Amino acid sequence: MDNQTQINVYLITGFLGAGKTTLLNNLLKSLEGSRNVVIENEFGKASIDGTLISKQYSQLYELNNGCICCSLDEELYDVLNMLAFSDERPENLFIETTGIADAGTVAEIFKREDVIKVFKLKKVICVTDAETVEDYLNETEETIRQIVVSDLVIINKTNFVSANYLVKLENLMHSINPFAEIFLSSDGQIPLEILENKRDDNFDISEKPDAIFTHASGHKIKTVTFKTENEFYKDYLIHTLNVSLMLHYKQIYRIKGFIKLEGSNEKILVQSTGKRLTLESYGTWNENEIPVSELVFIGLGLELSSIQRILRPAIKKIAAEKLKSMKLSILKG
Numbered sequence: 524m525d526n527q528t529q530i531n532v533y534l535i536t537g538f539l540g541a542g543k544t545t546l547l548n549n550l551l552k553s554l555e556g557s558r559n560v561v562i563e564n565e566f567g568k569a570s571i572d573g574t575l576i577s578k579q580y581s582q583l584y585e586l587n588n589g590c591i592c593c594s595l596d597e598e599l600y601d602v603l604n605m606l607a608f609s610d611e612r613p614e615n616l617f618i619e620t621t622g623i624a625d626a627g628t629v630a631e632i633f634k635r636e637d638v639i640k641v642f643k644l645k646k647v648i649c650v651t652d653a654e655t656v657e658d659y660l661n662e663t664e665e666t667i668r669q670i671v672v673s674d675l676v677i678i679n680k681t682n683f684v685s686a687n688y689l690v691k692l693e694n695l696m697h698s699i700n701p702f703a704e705i706f707l708s709s710d711g712q713i714p715l716e717i718l719e720n721k722r723d724d725n726f727d728i729s730e731k732p733d734a735i736f737t738h739a740s741g742h743k744i745k746t747v748t749f750k751t752e753n754e755f756y757k758d759y760l761i762h763t764l765n766v767s768l769m770l771h772y773k774q775i776y777r778i779k780g781f782i783k784l785e786g787s788n789e790k791i792l793v794q795s796t797g798k799r800l801t802l803e804s805y806g807t808w809n810e811n812e813i814p815v816s817e818l819v820f821i822g823l824g825l826e827l828s829s830i831q832r833i834l835r836p837a838i839k840k841i842a843a844e845k846l847k848s849m850k851l852s853i854l855k856g
């Protein structure tokens with residue numbers, strides 16, 4: 524790792540016309556004076572969005588030959604390389620994806636070991652259009668995925684709909700992505716502080732009930748929570764989840780949760796980004812409680828029984844007597 528500071532990355536996604544460029548322009552204006560770089564991804568060679576972005580950036584890179592989530596990762600990689608080796612690194616990098624991008628696949632790039640040394644993915648932001656998002660949710664798989672992988676979901680164009688409908692939309696967003704912060708805005712205006720909220724600040728699985736969102740095609744997007752007082756074998760867990768993500772990518776949209784690994788008191792945050800799984804340390808488990816590992820799966824037609832089957836080989840069963848004595852010793856203090 525070199526001694527230069529990491530570059531903060533903000534990935535802006537959201538369906539066509541939702542207000543991504545409008546939000547980006549507001550952020551650039553608020554951050555005027557910082558070194559901000561923008562990567563704009565757009566279909567087709569002619570740059571339209573590039574000209575719509577206000578000039579409050581230090582550098583603009585336009586990737587216009589396809590969608591970065593499927594065909595442009597090498598081109599994106601080249602730009603990242605350039606930024607990493609520039610004399611004066613930017614402070615912030617904003618990436619605006621095409622309206623149909625799979626943001627999870629783009630976010631995945633920022634989990635690569637070499638990329639992580641220089642770039643810190645601070646937030647995946649999904650901009651939605653209050654007036655049309657419900658229809659898009661029913662019609663397009665992309666919109667669901669964009670919401671599910673985001674840390675911050677902005678319901679934009681709130682001036683087009685009633686207050687009652689906004690409450691319904693907020694609930695809908697929560698049911699699709701229980702991890703995201705939901706923010707209402709118009710004209711893509713958000714306070715800068717939101718960008719600083721830690722990615723997992725409001726992440727408390729136990730308060731999120733399992734939810735079902737029925738897609739118009741009849742498919743059910745479900746949130747299924749698996750809980751256990753047992754521990755996980757690290758290697759088996761990584762293997763079984765990676766295999767499941769590969770085989771069932773079209774079905775499993777997201778995995779997120781805290782777990783306890785065999786022989787360690789570290790609290791581990793597990794999450795999937797695209798097809799990639801990451802495990803990060805998140806402090807330690809509270810000594811006065813029996814650790815309960817919880818993994819939330821969000822996806823199409825998921826069933827708890829199938830999740831149990833996937834996880835079974837990775838679980839190290841703690842004998843009932845041992846668990847009982849651990850509980851007793853905690854009670855006695």
Ligand SMILES: Nc1nc2c(ncn2[C@@H]2O[C@H](COP(=O)(O)OP(=O)(O)OP(=O)(O)O)[C@@H](O)[C@H]2O)c(=O)[nH]1
Pocket residue numbers: 537538539540541542543544545546572621622679680681682708709710711
């Ligand atoms: N009335 C209204 N219009 C808005 C609002 N936010 C954005 N717009 C307008 O909506 C249109 C689309 O906004 P953009 O920011 O270009 O949307 P985008 O998501 O970048 O669009 P694509 O790049 O095509 O996917 C523009 O004409 C904006 O001025 C809002 O809150 N209210």
